[in-house]
Amino acid sequence: MGNVLVVVEQLNGKTGEITFEMLGKGRELASALGGELHALVIGGQADELGIADKVWVMGDGALAHYTSANHKAALVAAISAISPRVTLIGNTSIGMDLAAGASAATGIPLIAYCNALRVEGGQVVGTSQIYGGKVLAEVAPEDGACIVSVLAGAFPASAGRSDKTPVLETLAPPALDNRVRFVRLIEPEAADVDITKAAVVVSVGRGIQSADNIELADGLADALGGVVGASRPVTDAGWLPKSRQVGKSGLRVKPKLYLALGISGAPEHLEGMKDSGLIIAINQDASAPIFDVAHYGVVGDLFEIVPALTEKIKG
């Protein structure tokens, strides 16, 4: 059997883009393996999943709110019942809970941080993006089955949508694991600035070195009529509010101009800005991955270049 199972990710009743990215790739893998494409919905709704041959729906109200313990137990039970050759899970916060836990519970190997997948001679071969995007490891399971955690944006979501109606089948949920209990979802506080609406984003990373140096970016952003954004280390350090964070756990931006100052370009950051119109990066490390997505790059000292650039723009 060469069935592919896609674990549907739903938060707040909405199906995440990653689900359609996986469904599109899953369709291709299922054909190559001579199997079917299945989707698994845990405690949610089965709309929009027409590309799948079959949608398994597990659980009801008790599983409606995501919790790591309950949803892991549900996934493990589903994998045992369905025995898929390949199980695809998004490498999101939820996927980070589920993929490795399911691997440990089932003994099925896990290919994590996957950004490419193919079938070669009947075997699934995945590419895992490791070392901050600096190395790609091509790996294959020793035996048949594998679980794969898929990076967001690795595959086109358009290939995962269809108007067809899939076969629905219910799956009995396992005993609840109430050691983790949902309390509430907290929406982000209204921000002073909406960086997703700005035409110009001047973003700073670890290379900015201190909270005091943020004013350099403020000056440049003012001169360009833009706003200041940041990579994770800067907001974690409290130098800028969380509402300024660009990337996987922050916001996705697509300005006309994205200036990356002292940002190395971890995959989580690139996910949030790589579709910007024009990307210019200034960094001291010539091998920084940010230069792989930037249109123009400068290897140099931002503390020299940024003030000079601001002056020049102000005229």
Added chain:
Amino acid sequence: MNIIVIVKHVPDLVEELEIAEDGKDLNRDFLKFVVNEFDDQALEQALLLKEKGGGTITAVALDAPEIDQTLFTCLAKGADKAVKIVGDLEGRVTSHAAAHMLADALKAMSHDLILTGVQSAEDLDGQVGPLLATYLGEPHVSVVTGVEARGQMVVVRQEYAGGVTGEFEVDLPAVLGIQAAPQPPRYAPISRVRATMKEKKLVEIQAAAADGAGLNVRQMVRPQVASHAEMIEGNTDTVVERIVGIMAERGLMNG
């Protein structure tokens, strides 16, 4: 609360990474290692919990080059005890094997909470936190950005995309994958680390035999990038002139 913090070393990503001749691992001869940044966040979170509610902190690591220094740094920052798991640990240890060895060692250590970094740069077979939790039969939450002790449970915050956060109650004992502590990790001056090396000793535990991850690494390669930035060279004036030119061409200079 008795907290175990798991720390590990990862190659310093700022340095050049060279692939080994067999193409299946990094060339580890000249690698510079640093503590996994998320493990540093996990330790900070543990220290904050201890400061608020008392208890003990035990730092645990698998043996690795220069890991002693990191374990002594944990002690210098406020951990009470440091444990090094020794054994056949050459080269890249898979997350599955690491989790098996940690689970074996931690079973014998009484604890309420295990904190570790949410991920590391080399866990191609998955993150250690959820693997370890499953082997121990304890609940687990990843991408945690806040932990509060409340009797026999903790209240944790799990971060999702777009700034949305989930709040959960988690029964103890439990394993948490820490994304970020509420404040930046503290710094231990080297003088204090040296003093700790004289005062305290690391506890050594023999690693249990552990299976691998069930994966064959066929090859490791550097990414072939489809495109690369056009690099602007020259002194500051030349660079600034060129950047302004590029922005002006695209009408981005009008504010």
